[in-house]
Amino acid sequence: MEKYNNGNGPGTLYVIGTGPGARDHIIPAAIEAIERADTIIGYSTYLDLIEELLEGKEVISSSMMKEVDRCRLSLEMAESGKSVALVSGGDAGIYAMAGLVLEMASQNDFQAEIKIIPGIAAVNACAARLGAPLMHDFAAISLSDLLTPWETIVARLEATASTDFVVALYNPKSKRRTAQIAQAREIFLKHRDPANVVGIVTGATRENEVITLTTLDKMLECEIGMQSTVIIGNSKTFVWRDKMITPRGYGEKYQL
Amino acid sequence: MEKYNNGNGPGTLYVIGTGPGARDHIIPAAIEAIERADTIIGYSTYLDLIEELLEGKEVISSSMMKEVDRCRLSLEMAESGKSVALVSGGDAGIYAMAGLVLEMASQNDFQAEIKIIPGIAAVNACAARLGAPLMHDFAAISLSDLLTPWETIVARLEATASTDFVVALYNPKSKRRTAQIAQAREIFLKHRDPANVVGIVTGATRENEVITLTTLDKMLECEIGMQSTVIIGNSKTFVWRDKMITPRGYGEKYQL
Numbered sequence: 341m342e343k344y345n346n347g348n349g350p351g352t353l354y355v356i357g358t359g360p361g362a363r364d365h366i367i368p369a370a371i372e373a374i375e376r377a378d379t380i381i382g383y384s385t386y387l388d389l390i391e392e393l394l395e396g397k398e399v400i401s402s403s404m405m406k407e408v409d410r411c412r413l414s415l416e417m418a419e420s421g422k423s424v425a426l427v428s429g430g431d432a433g434i435y436a437m438a439g440l441v442l443e444m445a446s447q448n449d450f451q452a453e454i455k456i457i458p459g460i461a462a463v464n465a466c467a468a469r470l471g472a473p474l475m476h477d478f479a480a481i482s483l484s485d486l487l488t489p490w491e492t493i494v495a496r497l498e499a500t501a502s503t504d505f506v507v508a509l510y511n512p513k514s515k516r517r518t519a520q521i522a523q524a525r526e527i528f529l530k531h532r533d534p535a536n537v538v539g540i541v542t543g544a545t546r547e548n549e550v551i552t553l554t555t556l557d558k559m560l561e562c563e564i565g566m567q568s569t570v571i572i573g574n575s576k577t578f579v580w581r582d583k584m585i586t587p588r589g590y591g592e593k594y595q596l
Numbered sequence: 597m598e599k600y601n602n603g604n605g606p607g608t609l610y611v612i613g614t615g616p617g618a619r620d621h622i623i624p625a626a627i628e629a630i631e632r633a634d635t636i637i638g639y640s641t642y643l644d645l646i647e648e649l650l651e652g653k654e655v656i657s658s659s660m661m662k663e664v665d666r667c668r669l670s671l672e673m674a675e676s677g678k679s680v681a682l683v684s685g686g687d688a689g690i691y692a693m694a695g696l697v698l699e700m701a702s703q704n705d706f707q708a709e710i711k712i713i714p715g716i717a718a719v720n721a722c723a724a725r726l727g728a729p730l731m732h733d734f735a736a737i738s739l740s741d742l743l744t745p746w747e748t749i750v751a752r753l754e755a756t757a758s759t760d761f762v763v764a765l766y767n768p769k770s771k772r773r774t775a776q777i778a779q780a781r782e783i784f785l786k787h788r789d790p791a792n793v794v795g796i797v798t799g800a801t802r803e804n805e806v807i808t809l810t811t812l813d814k815m816l817e818c819e820i821g822m823q824s825t826v827i828i829g830n831s832k833t834f835v836w837r838d839k840m841i842t843p844r845g846y847g848e849k850y851q852l
């Protein structure tokens with residue numbers, strides 16, 4: 341740690357998400373924090389997005405570094421007095437780096453100030469691209485069983501499928517993880533109609549964006565990958581033109 | 597409708613959320629849409645935030661107008677050829693205007709283009725202010741039973757409490773709605789420890805912001821109001837200094 345120490349006591353660590361991909365989806369508070377920081381740490385994919393903000397700064401582009409190592413380096417540099425921005429995609433507070441940073445800071449009793457800045461998460465961005473699927477109670481569930489027992493994930497899928505939540509599936513599929521999305525669909529089919537609307541957004545707001553509207557019945561025939569978020573509508577969700585819409589309930593009370 | 601008709605065929609309706617309150621939490625895509633629109637429609641509270649962007653535009657500040665009327669006016673003006681921005685707080689796609697606009701457009705078969713732009717929702721902003729409570733599977737549940745039967749809400753509270761979701765309660769309490777938050781707490785206490793961490797954020801990012809860390813046991817003693825979001829952690833959520841942290845599970849796999 342000594343190599344970073346500037347003798348001024350602990351610094352600040354900003355934990356920032358740059359949103360789904362499009363530059364015009366990053367909040368000004370995130371840009372400001374990046375501008376304030378001496379050192380920027382993050383995946384190269386996210387740093388490419390804000391290239392012109394990095395000029396004159398120490399940039400640690402960690403395409404190969406593991407999450408734990410990246411958080412540790414960020415924390416140690418901040419602890420030594422630097423102003424550091426740790427950059428990820430989406431909202432740093434939703435399945436991203438904010439929690440790990442704070443968990444590690446707590447275990448090592450770090451004194452550096454840690455500021456979490458919210459961002460447009462995949463769930464916000466994908467919903468907007470699809471129309472308005474999240475207008476009623478919704479849940480986000482990650483299908484990655486790397487850190488969570490599969491039985492826990494299954495229980496949550498069952499619970500939300502049976503009580504008519506709109507459900508956003510994070511990490512639905514990867515090269516090695518292909519069975520989980522099929523099992524999730526089976527669970528939903530126990531409780532929902534095969535025609536239940538499903539929206540899939542891959543690469544939201546990016547050049548390679550693909551938006552697919554489908555049903556529980558047909559969803560496995562659609563392209564789902566590492567960059568996809570799958571949103572399963574509730575029993576009242578419908579499609580009009582190319583929009584996925586979950587009614588809030590106004591139609592039952594008012595003349596629309 | 598004829599009074600708005602400029603003879604150019606249908607226009608565009610942008611549905612925009614201005615985030616939790618702070619000006620630096622509005623994404624550039626939202627600002628751009630407001631700049632592009634001829635007419636801005638929204639609650640005065642949200643319009644005050646972007647006052648300097650409204651100059652030279654037709655502004656319909658509808659502090660008294662009901663949601664259905666506001667959406668209808670926005671749609672009719674867009675249909676007649678105008679470029680209209682309908683502005684609300686938070687993310688327009690989460691318990692806000694996007695769904696109602698699309699539902700009404702579908703019922704009246706409107707031809708105007710409708711563009712939904714995502715925003716920082718209360719759940720994103722409150723999580724960041726509290727630390728990192730949403731790092732694992734989470735659900736958003738509104739306690740307002742105005743448009744949703746209370747039994748449906750109870751079933752969803754039960755389902756998420758029993759499967760260890762982090763749960764964000766929207767509309768937890770109002771002057772007239774006071775029993776629901778107490779009932780929600782009772783449901784959680786059937787499944788969770790009384791020491792289960794709870795975070796309450798009122799007026800996130802605004803001048804009147806109040807952040808409270810408490811437990812299921814004591815949460816009803818805390819101030820909860822119309823501007824509050826209540827985030828109930830999962831069984832592993834802990835507090836370190838003034839931060840609410842839900843571990844993702846790295847600590848069980850790696851040396852932090």
